[in-house]
Amino acid sequence: MQTQSKNLYDVVIAGAGPVGLFLACELRLAGLSVLVLEQAQDPHAALKQLPFGLRGLSIPTTEAFHRRGLLDEIVAAQRAKSGAIRSAAHWMQQARRPAGHFAGIQFFQDDIDAAQWSWRLPTPADAGVAVDLDTLESVLAVRACSLGVDIRRGFGVNAIAASDDDVTVQAAGETFCGRWLVGCDGGRSTVRKSCGFDFVGTDPEFTGYSIEVELADAEKLNPGRNYTPTGMYTYAPSGTIAMVDFDGGAFHRTAPIRIEHLQGVLRRVSCTDATITGLRLAATWTDRARQASSYRKGRVLLAGDAAHTHSPLGGQGLNLGLGDAMNLGWKLAATVRGHAPDRLLDTYSRERHPVGAQILDWSRAQVAIMRPTPSARALQAIVRDLIATRDGATYFAERVRGVSLRHDLGGRHLLVGRSVPDFELADGTTTGDRLRAEKGLLLDFDTRAPLGALASGWADRIAYVAGEPRDRLGLSAVLVRPDGFVAWAGDGASDHEEAAEAAFRWFGEPTARRTP
Template sequence: MHDQSSLPYDVVVAGAGPVGLFLACELRLAGLHVLVLEQARDPHSALKQLPFGLRGLSVPTLEAFHRRGLLEEIEAAQQRASGAIKSAAHWMQQTRRPAGHFAGIQFYQDAIDAVKWPWRLPTPADANVAVDMETLESVLAARACSLGVEIRCGLGVNAITASDNEVSIEAAGETFRGRWLVGCDGGRSTVRKLSGFDFVGTDPEFTGYSVEIELADPEKLRPGRNYTPAGMYTYAQPGTIAMVDFDGGAFHRTGPITREHVQSVLRNVSGTDVTINALRLAATWTDRAHQATTYRKGHVLLAGDAAHIHSPLGGQGLNLGLDDAMNLGWKLAATIRRQAPADLLDTYSRERHPVGAQILDWSRAQVAIMRPTPSARALQAIIRDIVETRDGATYFAERVRGVSLRYDLGNGHPLVGRSVPDFELLDGTTAGERLRTARGILLDFDARAPLQALASRWGGRIDYVADEPKDRLSLSAVLVRPDGIVAWASDGAPDHEEAAQAASRWFGDSTAARECP
């Protein structure tokens, strides 16, 4: 049983954005006492709403939401706003169904060869879901509150004192104590800075603009995404524009964004003498790409933009952060409950840091072919030819949608380290639905007594499921971590000792759960 310590909170999460809220939900599923501190007094922002707040969700993110029973709520919200989303997303108005883009170069669903993904089965997580940030935050906040997460707004972290056993956090004149602190407080993370994390990477090449304007002569701009000799702009009628100006990021957060300035940049990038009558909303961003060298220092951890920042090209930043939360939540909970091997929490940084580094490089590669230079234009032409091939479109879809994600968990079955296929069992449930308790599962497709006995040794940490799936993909048994990642798999007579070693590796001592001090 989990014995609450004298500390008020098991975990304090800084930041009530999607990453912080989703992490808090994961921790509450394990029965931990969680406090979320949010600097903003009011979570609402026009930049979180359509059109600027629109985000596409990757396969790992959709799988995470499916495995926690959140996907249906998010899809319902998406359906209610489907008309507004389609209007905001210019790519949804195409005759071919888009599957993503690389630096604005579109690839399409009908060109993808899913046969090359042998470890995937049909799943609700295959849906093409785009949602605005405000809606996503409201769904996650409602779930967090229903689980008993305490959320306090208007309390930005301004001081941290960490020891070997706890963290003391000062926020707006109040002091909070917890065993652990997780910084989910964005790219300018106060938690990261106060805790002394190294944050390294590359400086920006451009200033990006997201603006809502009223044009005197909209016919001078071509709708959709356009490359020009000076940069790139995307125009959605009547007046939504995203554009990049290769100025080395010089204008980002250096001065007020005026109508005159935006008009000057737009004229330069578009190569027209277009006139802006009114500037209604504006924000800037850059392609600065930095990453913490580790995601853990003692009892302080980082997730989401606090751990890694890059340009929003391709919309992968939100997904990267949500997947951080899914990976971290069960590991931190098991560590606090003393139901984990000694190094379990260290695997969070070991697994997620390479994924973040890969996304940062993916972002840098997109910037490289967006530059307004002859060599970049030549590379664009090559990429366009590649994405029109079946192998090319499949490769880009794997990377953009996260289908190819695999953690290096050592030698073993080729499914180990990958997302568990969403096996549809004869009892009507799926593997994804079986993960909603945030416990591990041992899928035994041949109902072998030794495997049932093995699962029982881990008490309430591993659920034993003996059922025949409609498609077993030639497998006989699969051990799945709480985050849906396969820890062990067998396609023949199971090696029970090997299965036990894998269970011990991820779920700790097989004796009854020990109490926390």
């Protein structure tokens, strides 16, 4: 690679999708210099807009946005399109309020027993949020620019050279250098391929189609989701169709998408003779499920679809990637700033890889009961019965909404590794409010002097908050990481020594012990 005079950024991010932009915001909150390189010149692609760009945000995602002061902005931007979103989502026309689905089998809000989630408290992030990708990216781009992120569009990464000290990137004929490079450049990631990451998993069973068409006889298609002896299709009048053809993924990106081909697939999958007379938009996708064996190789890291890819069934991919960004941001920032404990950055892959593997299996399980076979249909009937029960709906809601997410951090308390409850603190603020500055929190509900003294040693990285909350859930104190996950929890049986050990583990040495 040719080199030339270039600026050195703390972090270069490949990809200006939601994951790359959110990660850039996290890094800038910590004061790092960040460059985002994006191949597309125009961010407003048709597939990011309604109807196909519609996504539901999981609770870990809405919590992350709430903790960074972004949730209200996203909700306001979404509300401006609420009518369009309602018309784009066929499931919003139902009498009962849908709460999610598994392979198209819906469960409903009034069947969910949220009382089973004893580790949670009410939070603004509990409200369901549906947003199109175009709106979400626009909000994140505005926030990133306001924080000082350097975004270059029309700069697709085409060459990478990594050393022990930095990473040099070539894009659009220019050369850039960063101390670290993060690939957020999608399922066909140039960063992942160029840097030799293993990407393993399972091959596709179907080609999925998202199309906007004109129909001569729309009445022949049933609105909503439909399973047939040959596949599955979802139809929203007057011409929005998603369909799945179990062809082993043979047509995905292998030939131009023409009306004649779509006509054949629609008739085969819908078991009708519906006729397409015009094509406005078409894209294909598959259920290929692959994951990088590790999300880090030296000074190069992966996040989002660059690290894991699977079918869009259930809308888990966006949320999974945004969770990667929230987990990685503070750890990479602490590493760059020089106060991270040993191997902190390695915990990114160790924590997020199992979460990604679980989502890939969740996707595979949905495909298994969607197959047009008698055995799959029999299994589907059993899942329908289970999902209609209170315990069943609660279980599926836990998984789909991300309520059950827990990183294995090794703590003895059931709250360790989970998202911190949104405690209402003595001054009227909440833990969500207190996490806006991307610092850790030590919540001391009993106002014990040893914990206050402990927190002072990490005052540049941990905010100390003392006082009785409205509901303490039986806890005496909680140490929270900057991403909002609990690093340690005390219930009266623990002393400040355990809190100190957790602070050392996640925040490094206290300031007083560090060499100036």
